[in-house]
Amino acid sequence: xxxxxxxxxxxxxxxxxxxxxxxxxxxxxxxxxxxxxxxxxxxxxxxxxxxxxxxxxxxxxxxxxxxxxxxxxxxxxxxxxxxxxxxxxxxxxxxxxxxxxxxxxxxxxxxxxxxxxxxxxxxxxxxxxxxxxxxxxxxxxxxxxxxxxxxxxxxxxxxxxxxxxxxxxxxxxxxxxxxxxxxxxxxxxxxxxxxxxxxxxxxxxxxxxxxxxxxxxxxxxxxxxxxxxxxxx
Amino acid sequence: xxxxxxxxxxxxxxxxxxxxxxxxxxxxxxxxxxxxxxxxxxxxxxxxxxxxxxxxxxxxxxxxxxxxxxxxxxxxxxxxxxxxxxxxxxxxxxxxxxxxxxxxxxxxxxxxxxxxxxxxxxxxxxxxxxxxxxxxxxxxxxxxxxxxxxxxxxxxxxxxxxxxxxxxxxxxxxxxxxxxxxxxxxxxxxxxxxxxxxxxxxxx
Amino acid sequence: xxxxxxxxxxxxxxxxxxxxxxxxxxxxxxxxxxxxxxxxxxxxxxxxxxxxxxxxxxxxxxxxxxxxxxxxxxxxxxxxxxxxxxxxxxxxxxxxxxxxxxxxxxxxxxxxxxxxxxxxxxxxxxxxxxxxxxxxxxxxxxxxxxxxxxxxxxxxxxxxxxxxxxxxxxxxxxxxxxxxxxxxxxxxxxxxxxxxxxxxxxxxxxxxxxxxxxxxxxxxxxxxxxxx
Numbered sequence: 249x250x251x252x253x254x255x256x257x258x259x260x261x262x263x264x265x266x267x268x269x270x271x272x273x274x275x276x277x278x279x280x281x282x283x284x285x286x287x288x289x290x291x292x293x294x295x296x297x298x299x300x301x302x303x304x305x306x307x308x309x310x311x312x313x314x315x316x317x318x319x320x321x322x323x324x325x326x327x328x329x330x331x332x333x334x335x336x337x338x339x340x341x342x343x344x345x346x347x348x349x350x351x352x353x354x355x356x357x358x359x360x361x362x363x364x365x366x367x368x369x370x371x372x373x374x375x376x377x378x379x380x381x382x383x384x385x386x387x388x389x390x391x392x393x394x395x396x397x398x399x400x401x402x403x404x405x406x407x408x409x410x411x412x413x414x415x416x417x418x419x420x421x422x423x424x425x426x427x428x429x430x431x432x433x434x435x436x437x438x439x440x441x442x443x444x445x446x447x448x449x450x451x452x453x454x455x456x457x458x459x460x461x462x463x464x465x466x467x468x469x470x471x472x473x474x475x476x477x478x479x480x481x
Numbered sequence: 482x483x484x485x486x487x488x489x490x491x492x493x494x495x496x497x498x499x500x501x502x503x504x505x506x507x508x509x510x511x512x513x514x515x516x517x518x519x520x521x522x523x524x525x526x527x528x529x530x531x532x533x534x535x536x537x538x539x540x541x542x543x544x545x546x547x548x549x550x551x552x553x554x555x556x557x558x559x560x561x562x563x564x565x566x567x568x569x570x571x572x573x574x575x576x577x578x579x580x581x582x583x584x585x586x587x588x589x590x591x592x593x594x595x596x597x598x599x600x601x602x603x604x605x606x607x608x609x610x611x612x613x614x615x616x617x618x619x620x621x622x623x624x625x626x627x628x629x630x631x632x633x634x635x636x637x638x639x640x641x642x643x644x645x646x647x648x649x650x651x652x653x654x655x656x657x658x659x660x661x662x663x664x665x666x667x668x669x670x671x672x673x674x675x676x677x678x679x680x681x682x683x684x685x
Numbered sequence: 686x687x688x689x690x691x692x693x694x695x696x697x698x699x700x701x702x703x704x705x706x707x708x709x710x711x712x713x714x715x716x717x718x719x720x721x722x723x724x725x726x727x728x729x730x731x732x733x734x735x736x737x738x739x740x741x742x743x744x745x746x747x748x749x750x751x752x753x754x755x756x757x758x759x760x761x762x763x764x765x766x767x768x769x770x771x772x773x774x775x776x777x778x779x780x781x782x783x784x785x786x787x788x789x790x791x792x793x794x795x796x797x798x799x800x801x802x803x804x805x806x807x808x809x810x811x812x813x814x815x816x817x818x819x820x821x822x823x824x825x826x827x828x829x830x831x832x833x834x835x836x837x838x839x840x841x842x843x844x845x846x847x848x849x850x851x852x853x854x855x856x857x858x859x860x861x862x863x864x865x866x867x868x869x870x871x872x873x874x875x876x877x878x879x880x881x882x883x884x885x886x887x888x889x890x891x892x893x894x895x896x897x898x899x900x901x902x903x904x905x906x907x908x909x910x911x912x913x
Contacts, residue, residue: 273572273575273579276575276579277572280610281574339573340570341570341572343568343570344570344572344626347535347559348559350556350559408832409833415825415829416820416823416825416829417819417823422815422816422819425812426816426833428808428812429809429811430836430837458847465839466839469839473750473832473836476828476831476832477829480532480538480824480825500906
C-alpha cells in the first residue's frame, strides 16, 4: 500500500519534471525563432491601427467595439496556437518527441504554452485596442475577467484541434476551418460578455462562468483523447 | 549495470498498410546479450518492423512483448528502449548539448555523457545549433541520444548512415562493448554491421 | 435475431406513409397556427434524429478508440456514416425550422437561441467532413476523426441546453414562445410519437444501408476482381 503510494507520488513528480522540461524546450525553440509571437503581435498591431485610422476618431457602438476586439484577438492568435504542434511536424521532430516523452506530459506542456501565448497576445492587444479605438471601459474588473476567460477558452479549445490539424498535415487553413465552429460559441459569449462590461448596466457573471466551464470540459476530454491523436498506429 | 535479464519476444507479427501486406508471421525472441540484425532490400519493411519493436507503431497482427522479471507494459517501454532512426530528428533550434539535456533522465549520467561525446567526437561541437551540424554529426548526435540513458534494449535503424570511417569505427566499438549487457536490434544493409550481430532476419 | 431486425427495419415502408397520412389528415390543426402546425410532425423528429445520429457517431468513436484488439471492424467508417446522416437530417431540420419560423414569426431567420445553436452544430459537423477529407488515405484518419467526433459530441449539451439559457438571460426580448406554449391534444401527441418512432426507424434503416455499402466498397477495393 505505502509502496504504491510512493510510486504514484514518484510518477507525479516525474510528470511535473517532464512538463517543465518540455516547456523549457518549447520556449527555447520559440524564442530562438520568435516566429509565432512576432507574427501575432505585428498582425494585432497592424489591424488595430488600421481600424483606428479608418474610423478617423469616430466612436463605434459598444457592440461593434467588442466584436472588433475579439476579431483582432482571434485572428492574431490563430496562427500561433497551431504553430506549437505544426512545428513539430514541419521540422520532423515529432518522432523524437514521441520516443522521449509521455503523451500526457506533451499535451499538458503544449496546453500551458498556448495559454501563456494567448495571455501575451491578450496583454499586448487589449491595451493597444482600448487606447487606439477609444474604448470606454465602465466595468473594468468584468472587462478584464472577460478577456482572460475568453482567451483561456480559445487556447483551451484550440489546443486539441491544433494537434489534429498538425497530424492531418497542417494543410493551409484546415486548422482555422475545424476550430472556428468550436470557437464560435466561445467568441459569441466573449463578445456579449465584453460588451456587457462597456455598458452602464450591471454585467452578468454567467458568461464568464460559461467560458470557464466550457474550457475546463474541453480540456478534460482532450487530455483523455490526446494519446489517440498523438500516437501512431 | 544490474544483472536483470530482459527478453524481447515477437510472435507471429504481421503489418498491413491499407491493403498491402508488408510482412507476416515473423517470430523470434532475443535475450540480454543477444543481438539481431534485420536486413532486406529498400521498402521491405525493416524500419516498420523496428518501429513496431520499439512500440512506436502497432502491428496489424501478432504481438511483441518485453519482459524483465515480469512483463513491462507498453506505456513504460520508452524507459527501457533506446530507439533511433533516420526520421528521429533532434531540434534544429537547440544546440547538441541542449538536445541531450532534453533527453537526459537524471544527473547521474554526466560522466557517461562526457565519454559518449568523446567517443563520437562531438565534444567540440556540443554548443553549436543542430541546424549548423553536418549530416554525419547529426547521425552521431542521434546515436548519443538513443544510448544516453543506458537503456537495456537498443533498437537502431540504419545506425551507420552518413557516418565516415571514424564514425563507423566508433559505432562498432561501442556496439561491441554494449552487446554483452543489452539486447541490440539493428536494421542495416552494411556487411560490416551485420557481422556484429549474433543472429539475423531477412525481410522481403 | 437478424431476421427480426430486418423486419423491424422494413417496417419503415409502412411507418413512413402512416406518419404522413396521420400528420396531414388525422391530426387536428392547432388553434393558433392552423394547418401550418403540421410541420411539427416533421421538424421535431428530424431534430431528434440529428441528435441521435450525432450521439451514436460519438459513442461508436469512443468504442473505436478503446477497442485496441480490433474486435469490431469498421467502427470509424460507421461513425462517419452516422455523422453524415446526422448532418443531412440537421440540414432538413434547419429547413423545416425556418419555414415554420417564416409562418409563425414572419421571417425565415432571426437568430433565436435554438437557431443559433443548430447553426453551431451544423458548422462543427461540416468541419468534421473537411477534416476527414484532409486526412484521406492516412492511417491516422480513423483515430483523428473519431477524436474530433468525441469533442463534437461533448460540446452538444452546451449547445442544446446551456446556450439557449444563457442567451435568454442576456436577451429577454428574444422572440421565442409560440412553439413552446402551443396546446396539443391527444391526437396530436399520438401523431408526434408515431412520427418520432418512424423517423428513428428510418435512421436505423439508412444507417444499416450505408454500412452495408461501405463493407461492399471495402471488399471491392481489397480484391479488385471480386466483383466479376
